[in-house]
Every structure is written in C-alpha cells, then in structure tokens.
Amino acid sequence: MSDTNAYTQPLNSNVAMLSKLETEAEIRFTGAVYTPYPIAKALVAKALPLCEVKNLKILEPSVGDGSFIEALLEHEMCFDNITAVDIDDVVIQKLSKFYRKEKSTSLSFVSSDFLDFVSANNNADYDLIIGNPPFIRKHNFSKNFKEKLVDLSKEANYNLKYMQNAWAAFVVASEMLLAAKGILALVLPYELINVGYGKKLISEIFSRFEQVDIYVPDEKAFKSIDQDAVIVIAQKKNRGAKGIRICRATDLENLDAISQHKLETHSSNDMSLELVSFLLPRKTTSSLKEIRENFQKIGDFCTSAPGLVTAANDFFILTENDTRKYGLSNWVKPVLKKGSYLTKRPIFSQEEMCDLSAKNLPTNFLYFDPVDSVSKDANAQK
Ligand SMILES: C[S@@+](CC[C@H](N)C(=O)[O-])C[C@H]1O[C@@H](n2cnc3c(N)ncnc32)[C@H](O)[C@@H]1O
Numbered sequence: 001m002s003d004t005n006a007y008t009q010p011l012n013s014n015v016a017m018l019s020k021l022e023t024e025a026e027i028r029f030t031g032a033v034y035t036p037y038p039i040a041k042a043l044v045a046k047a048l049p050l051c052e053v054k055n056l057k058i059l060e061p062s063v064g065d066g067s068f069i070e071a072l073l074e075h076e077m078c079f080d081n082i083t084a085v086d087i088d089d090v091v092i093q094k095l096s097k098f099y100r101k102e103k104s105t106s107l108s109f110v111s112s113d114f115l116d117f118v119s120a121n122n123n124a125d126y127d128l129i130i131g132n133p134p135f136i137r138k139h140n141f142s143k144n145f146k147e148k149l150v151d152l153s154k155e156a157n158y159n160l161k162y163m164q165n166a167w168a169a170f171v172v173a174s175e176m177l178l179a180a181k182g183i184l185a186l187v188l189p190y191e192l193i194n195v196g197y198g199k200k201l202i203s204e205i206f207s208r209f210e211q212v213d214i215y216v217p218d219e220k221a222f223k224s225i226d227q228d229a230v231i232v233i234a235q236k237k238n239r240g241a242k243g244i245r246i247c248r249a250t251d252l253e254n255l256d257a258i259s260q261h262k263l264e265t266h267s268s269n270d271m272s273l274e275l276v277s278f279l280l281p282r283k284t285t286s287s288l289k290e291i292r293e294n295f296q297k298i299g300d301f302c303t304s305a306p307g308l309v310t311a312a313n314d315f316f317i318l319t320e321n322d323t324r325k326y327g328l329s330n331w332v333k334p335v336l337k338k339g340s341y342l343t344k345r346p347i348f349s350q351e352e353m354c355d356l357s358a359k360n361l362p363t364n365f366l367y368f369d370p371v372d373s374v375s376k377d378a379n380a381q382k
Pocket residue numbers: 001002030031032033034035036061062063064065066067068085086087088091112113114115131132133134135145166
C-alpha cells in the first residue's frame with residue numbers, strides 16, 4: 001500500500017536495486033508496494049524517541065524492499081536487534097545478502113508468512129513494531145492465511161469478521177507481540193477511519209494502548225497509485241497524554257501535527273463523526289453532535305434498502321406498451337425507475353404507480369425468476 005514510483009527517489013539507495021513486484025495483479029495478492037523512503041524516515045524519527053527502554057528489540061513484520069530497515073539503521077545506536085519478516089523469499093534473500101556485506105549483524109531476516117511467525121513467536125516482546133503491512137482484500141487471502149486468521153482471532157480475542165483485509169490482521173497480530181511498554185508504528189490505509197472494520201480496530205485493539213496518535217495527511221499519501229493512507233503510532237504505556245488523537249498533518253513526510261483532536265470513544269458507539277471532525281470547524285461538529293443527540297433518525301420511522309442496479313435500465317425496464325407487444329407480462333415486476341417520477345407526498349401509492357404505467361412510462365422490470373419461469377412459460381404457451 002504505497003508508492004512504487006516514489007520509491008525510486010532519494011538517497012538510500014543501494015536498496016533501490018532490490019526487486020519490485022511489477023504487475024497490479026500480483027500486488028492484489030501480495031500487497032507489495034513499498035513505502036517511499038521519506039515516509040519511512042519520518043515515521044522512524046517520530047517513533048524511536050517515544051521508546052522508553054534502551055537497546056530496543058525491533059520487528060518489521062513485512063519488510064519488502066527494506067525502507068524501514070534503512071531508516072532505522074540511521075539510528076543504529078538506539079537498538080539491540082531488528083527482525084525483519086516477509087513472505088516473499090526473494091526479497092528476504094536479497095536483503096540478507098545485501099546487509100551481510102554492508103551492515104551490522106544485529107539484523108535477522110525471516111522468510112515467513114507473518115501469521116506463522118506470530119504463532120511460532122507468541123512469547124516475543126518487541127519494543128517497537130514498525131512498517132507498512134500488506135493491503136490484501138479478504139477474497140485474495142491464501143488458504144494458509146485464512147486458516148491462521150482463525151487461530152489469531154481466538155488468541156487475540158478479536159472477531160474474525162473484522163479482519164477483512166490483511167493490514168487489519170497485521171495490526172491485531174502485532175499488538176500481541178509487543179512488550180509491556182511497546183510501540184506500534186504503522187502506515188495504514190485511510191480505510192482505518194472510514195470503514196466499519198477499521199473503526200472496530202480503533203475501538204477494540206487501539207483501546208489496548210494508553211496513547212494512540214493517528215496522523216491524517218492533507219495530501220494523498222501515495223499519489224501515483226491514488227492511495228490515501230494514515231500513520232498510526234500507538235504506545236502501550238505513556239506517562240503523558242492518554243487516549244486516541246487524530247492529528248492532521250500536511251503530508252506523511254512531515255509528522256508535526258497542524259491540529260489535534262481527541263476522540264471521544266466512550267461518548268457514543270458510532271465514532272463516524274468523531275473521526276472526521278478534524279475536517280470541520282469545532283462549532284459545526286458541536287452542532288452536528290447536538291442534532292444527533294436531540295432528533296429522531298429517519299430510521300426511527302422507516303426502513304430503507306438499496307435499489308436495484310440493472311446496468312442497462314433502458315433495456316431491462318419496459319413501458320406497458322412494450323411489455324404487451326413482446327408478450328412479457330408474466331416476467332415483469334413493478335419498479336420505480338426514477339426519483340423524478342415520485343410525487344411530493346411522503347407515501348407513494350399503488351394508484352400512483354398505475355398512473356405512471358398508464359402514461360406509458362417505463363415501470364416494468366424484466367425479471368426471469370429462475371423458479372417461476374418454467375411454469376409461467378408453460379402457462380403462456382397454453
Ligand atoms: C506494503 S508492502 C510494505 C513493504 C515494506 N514494509 C515497506 O514499507 O516498504 C507489504 C509487504 O508485505 C509482504 N507480505 C504480504 N503478505 C505477507 C504475509 N502474510 N506475511 C508477511 N509478509 C507479507 C509483501 O511481500 C510486501 O513486501
């Protein structure tokens with residue numbers, strides 16, 4: 001979930017020669033697009049000073065081409081050892097070879113599915129877990145990953161249905177491997193704050209930390225792949241502030257917050273307004289909260305359901321004349337094609353539907369019910 005093109009930029013590196021997965025199809029299954037170095041560098045610079053212990057034990061759960069390793073090595077005096085995991089054996093081989101020649105021995109590279117690594121190291125206590133986990137949708141999970149998720153869900157006491165993308169599972173699993181004063185510092189997709197399973201992660205997993213800062217950039221994080229992202233820095237223990245804060249930042253290369261907003265996670269179950277309130281003037285947020293608390297919702301009076309999408313309304317929705325002309329009366333259901341056919345009254349009646357039909361407006365949805373079709377066809381032919 002990051003910007004492949006941007007990675008070809010600065011500095012560092014030698015690492016840039018490491019392989020990149022090339023096709024979008026591959027990316028869907030591996031989530032392998034790498035973090036631009038300036039973002040990795042900014043996150044490392046922000047997270048390291050927060051670690052209270054000396055001689056840190058650090059984990060990079062999905063190392064890719066190693067931009068976080070390179071950024072960490074600029075602060076070599078701070079840590080004791082780094083373990084870097086990736087499912088892609090090619091990148092692990094390349095990184096091992098590269099750092100064996102060039103860098104210190106306190107680095108170990110592990111070729112493994114991260115969830116297998118978690119099962120094999122469930123007593124680990126990392127001081128810092130840092131990286132950018134893969135963005136892989138549930139329907140593209142490997143069989144092994146799916147099976148491990150079931151175990152993870154039990155061990156972490158976290159409902160399986162909320163791990164709908166690999167990054168969510170990585171957050172849950174990483175939390176389990178942290179030391180008592182550990183820190184989780186991750187680049188995550190913007191979905192964290194705008195989809196249901198992201199919000200669940202905030203309310204259930206991030207509540208296991210004393211302090212959580214979610215940096216939301218004004219600019220798109222990874223422009224070339226049109227991907228928004230946020231950065232999360234979660235501290236198991238914090239002497240100062242407590243709670244979850246949304247920190248607005250200009251971009252993810254610069255993590256000095258322009259503004260901060262503390263989330264009221266306990267005040268209501270629905271955090272949607274809280275999570276976007278950094279975008280609104282304070283007064284507007286308060287008014288919206290007041291309206292929400294004092295007024296009944298549309299849902300208190302009626303239910304709503306999505307309409308149907310035919311993808312070709314002019315073909316599938318017929319007028320009464322055409323329905324008769326083609327002998328299709330047995331295979332249509334009444335449908336309201338356009339909102340503009342509605343009257344201004346709150347209730348749309350059967351009579352009004354008949355009026356539309358009498359005006360020969362398209363109101364008959366062509367529907368071949370697989371169960372009914374055979375009998376209707378037989379009747380029609382009699
Ligand atoms: C978004 S990239 C991030 C790489 C690197 N952390 C960075 O920020 O540049 C995700 C990485 O996750 C790896 N990956 C995908 N599924 C994995 C899994 N189940 N366990 C470990 N690594 C995985 C991919 O091979 C890829 O290198």
